[in-house]
Amino acid sequence: MNTPRHLIAAFILFLTFASLSIASPTSSGSLQWSADKQWIYSANLWQGSISKVPADITGTPNVEPNELILGQDIRRIAINSHQSELLATDYLGNEIILVDTKNWTIKQRITTGKRPFGAVYQASHNRYWVSLFEDHQIIAIQDGKIVTTIDTLETPRGLALTSDNRLLVTHSMTGQLSIYSLDNIPSEASKIITLNVGQHKDEFVSQGLPRELDDIAISPDEKEAWLPHVLWNFDHEFQFQSTVFPAVSVIDLTTETERVDHRKELFKTINIVNNKNRTRIVSNPHDAEFSSSGKKLYVTLAASDDIIVFDRSRIGKSNKKRHRRKKLHGGVKATQVYRHTPGQNPRGLLLKGSHLWVQQSIPQTLALFDRGGDNAFDRVSLIEPSWTQLATITSSENINKGRALFHSGNTDLNPEHPIAGDFWMSCNSCHQDGFNFTNRYLMEAYGQDKHQDARVGHPGLSNMVSGDFVTDYVNIIQKTQGGMGEDDRDGALPLKASEAMGTIMGDMMNLHQFVTLPHNLPFIATWLKLDGEHLTHPKAWTNSAQCAECHQEMFDQWADSNHRLMGESNPYFMAVLNAAGQAEGEDFKDWCLGCHMPSNVMSNLPLKSKGHMFEKNGASLKRALENNQADIDEGTSCLFCHRITDMEDAGGNASFTVNLIDREHYVGETNTDSSVMQWLSSRQINSKPKRHKDSYMKSFYTDPKLCKTCHNEFAPGTGALIVDTYGEWERSSFNNPEDPSKHRTCIDCHMHGDIDRIGEDIPGLSTDRGTPKKNVVTHQFTGANHHLVGLRNKKLEDMSLQLLRSxxxxxxxxxxxxxxxxxxxxxxxxxxxxxxxxxxxxxxxxxxxxxxxxxxxxxxxxxxxxxxxxxxxxxxxxxxxxxxxxxxxxxxxxxxxxxxxxxxxxxxxxxxxxxxxxxxxxxxxxxxxxxxxxxxxxxxxxxxxxxxxxxxxxxxxxxxxxxxxx
Amino acid sequence: MSTLQPTVTASGTLPAPTALKRRCQTWISSYIVRLAYDNKVAEWVAIALFLSGLLLWDAIPVDWVIARWSLIFHLLAGLIVFPLTTGLFWVAHRRLMQSSDKAFLRKTGSFLDVIIGGCFVSGLVLTFLGETGNLPSNLTADAHWLSGLILGPVMLVHAWRYSVLRFKK
CATH class of the missing domain: 2.60.40 (Immunoglobulin-like)
Structure with missing residues (x-):
């Protein structure tokens, strides 16, 4: 009698375990299920934490989340199949964190390359894969170690894993998808799909370069991958509703090709109208999730604060009489735009049965929806606007408001003075995650004739943003996003940018607070960043004359050079600087000073009234050192250059980070007031110099991109490329790493001791009585300005002229x-x-x-x-x-x-x-x-x-x- | 004609300054004799220098937060405390060691003479001229490292019987 029962029980158990053990596609996301779908885990983004919440919808809503602070900016999480461990990526902290999910404690921190973003868990090999967005790599983590690092195409970001062990990687800023076969550790992608770049004569038709591909959704049958993104079309002046478009691309995973005609162009092509009979505009598709049957697809629209629902129930049905659009678009149709999610900036999605959870990143809440079902006419409806609070908001209210404005394109939030017209776009539609290296891709996407219009970004600025940021923020919102009354079809009031007052002024101040956060543009006009501090103390800048104690020759070369005396002592620079201040406002001067006098910017010190154009051998520095006085020198001092700890290839404008505090000090080294302590610290450095050397040398110092950070310039706000010395070199025959005999980088010519022998090694010393080097990199910084350097040093002038003549x-x-x-x-x-x-x-x-x-x-x-x-x-x-x-x-x-x-x-x-x-x-x-x-x-x-x-x-x-x- | 000061007074006693000098000399002589047998402080200082030096060895991964204090300690102790303790002890101890009838003590003692001297001098060179990277400075650094590394064990072997590390006596 019991046998059939046992058989049935065994069969049920088999099915249960089989369903758990059979691999299913997974994708990187900021919301994840536990394997048994009893818990929801969330990456709480800029709150720097993760949370776990029981997914018990029958229980009391608004349950307290179990939040764990991990770092600075937690973007994605992945959980192992035993549910014992969770991996989180800290996007700004440059590390991944392994968390014990049972004890809810941090197990391990692993330092990674720059901007770890996507994360997936590969159950078959018990390892995680993480994308390093800025370092263009993916890494595998196993047993708490990085076991593999693979160089990829640029900007890998979204990750997804199929059950047959194919890893899909989106390249967010180049519009590509790489597919890696993970049966073995791959060295390169087995397939690279470049998403279609559409062009149309009508600028108001969806077209352009696919960009900002954050996430991937794989259909349950694993035949398709859907990639939400935007399109950039910068081949004409930035104007309302013609330069950025929302879209979702479709990849056929069987043939590993893009289904170009299946792409969901979401701009004015959705057959859903608003109450004014206008097609609904949505913005910034972010994350996507299929229903378990695959008949529905839900996509969050992070700027317009919507959810768009696609019906796939008619997909693949052959019927020649079907409507043309249905045939063209693979039978998938947008059936609903849920307008709006109760909280701003919807990102992650999770589905279970008929329920849909949406992460709302500004209020850090989860909203709970009823999906309705899988039929074409089922509609999403809200159950609980704030089902649970995911994280405690730690940033100030003003910064949070500023962040909300930066990410918002929701016209309804402030109908009289909206941040965007007609829900079109947000700042984040172009400036992904703020102001960082992705800026370079904006400039590369520029497609106009420079003779007609050299501006990549915002036209019509009053004072180049930093001169009068309130007016120019309003200018940007109006002319770029159609907000602040520019598009008045939804009731926006007209506004003159220079007359912004009251709440608008407050909003702009909040936006400014967000824009000037340390990871964005803390000095607004320049891209210079200071790590770990708001401002430096003048005494924190070690006098370069002190370095001469052991590096006399290097000091002598530098002391008369234009890399030192390029601020107050360069009267031409000062004339232009003053013109800049008069024309645009004093704060705009930082754009110039970021490279010419960075130490002053970082210490917020006023300029001296007089420089020392004729000074020889660093006399004023030596005097200051003898008198134990701080002397923030102009130009690039020893400490400044040798404490650039990070650089971003943002296109120039001093896009590097300086860190004075985290170097490995010797005891007494920073006590510049005491001669005894200074003497003692010198003795320590002398006797064990390795730490000293390591603190002041980075591998990227020989990378021409470091020179690019200042020798390429673009205009703040308009993005017009003013100087492109790096690009000119990059396109030349001198950039030839394949043939070292022909390859010449910046330092090969401009930091070479003998102009006649450029291309040859010049043996020498960089430290007095130091290690003989096969080729010593000298510090004269020989360049075209022979005149000013010649006022101080005839030899340096001769070198300049020699270089010019060659x-x-x-x-x-x-x-x-x-x-x-x-x-x-x-x-x-x-x-x-x-x-x-x-x-x-x-x-x-x-x-x-x-x-x-x-x-x-x-x-x-x-x-x-x-x-x-x-x-x-x-x-x-x-x-x-x-x-x-x-x-x-x-x-x-x-x-x-x-x-x-x-x-x-x-x-x-x-x-x-x-x-x-x-x-x-x-x-x-x-x-x-x-x-x-x-x-x-x-x-x-x-x-x-x-x-x-x-x-x-x-x-x-x-x-x-x-x-x-x- | 000059008048010589009498060296001995009529009462047969020395004048006060000379007597003080004599007393000092006698005290120093007896102190040195006593010091020759008093190895504790000298040994502790040598051990402290040995250990702090070990922390500066690149082969031993020590966090810089600790290593930097170890460095300043090693430097100051080696420069000031070592000559006044271990150095003096060794000066006092050499006569005892040289006159020892045990060949082992004489041999290891002579070896320590060279090692201590080499270690101290190379330490001074590193402190004041630095390990700048050229060949002489590299050889000096190697000499300091090697002599320091040998010094500890040889010192223990030389006088383990009296070592402060021999807790069970």
């Missing part, structure tokens, strides 16, 4: 009664000239005389006042403002490129001159390639304020004389 060659020929002068950029490794705008004068002076010695042609001469004649052939770029007028000194107002006659690396320019028809041959032609560091009109302006500034000479770089007959 940059170009001149040839001339006679062809069809025309003189052709060819200037070839053979040695610069970047454009000639590179740098800001029309400050470097680089031109040819041509003199042709006939057989009777009469001058028949002259070009490039200067007048009595030193101004180059108007018809001279200069090699330069000229920036124009929005009206097409030259910007002059205010080069940050660059909006269009008026002309560009610079000579690219490896390139040449040919200048043609016609000779008179009655020329008596032979003709003697003398051509000189000339260079002047600043135009005369600039020097005149600067000398008005600093009369002791000598006038820069015109330097002959090359000269050639030839005779031609017809």
């Amino acid at each position: 940059s170009a060659t001149v040839e001339q020929r006679f062809e069809s009664a025309q003189l052709i002068v060819k200037i070839t950029n053979v040695g610069a490794g970047h454009d000639l000239p590179t740098g800001v705008a029309d400050f470097r004068q680089f031109w040819i002076e041509v003199t042709a005389s006939d057989a009777n010695n009469n001058i028949i042609l002259s070009s490039g001469y200067t007048d009595d006042k030193g101004n180059i004649e108007a018809n001279a052939r200069l090699f330069m770029k000229v920036f124009g403002d929005t009206e097409g007028k030259p910007v002059g000194l205010l080069f940050w107002r660059y909006a269009q490129l008026l002309s560009d006659t610079r000579i690219p690396a490896d390139g040449f320019r040919e200048e043609r001159f016609s000779l008179p028809s009655n020329t008596i041959y032979p003709v003697t032609v003398k051509t000189r390639l000339l260079y002047r560091i600043y135009p005369q009109w600039v020097t005149d302006a600067v000398q008005a304020g600093q009369p002791d500034l000598p006038t820069p000479p015109i330097v002959e770089l090359q000269s050639l004389e030839s005779q031609f007959s017809p």
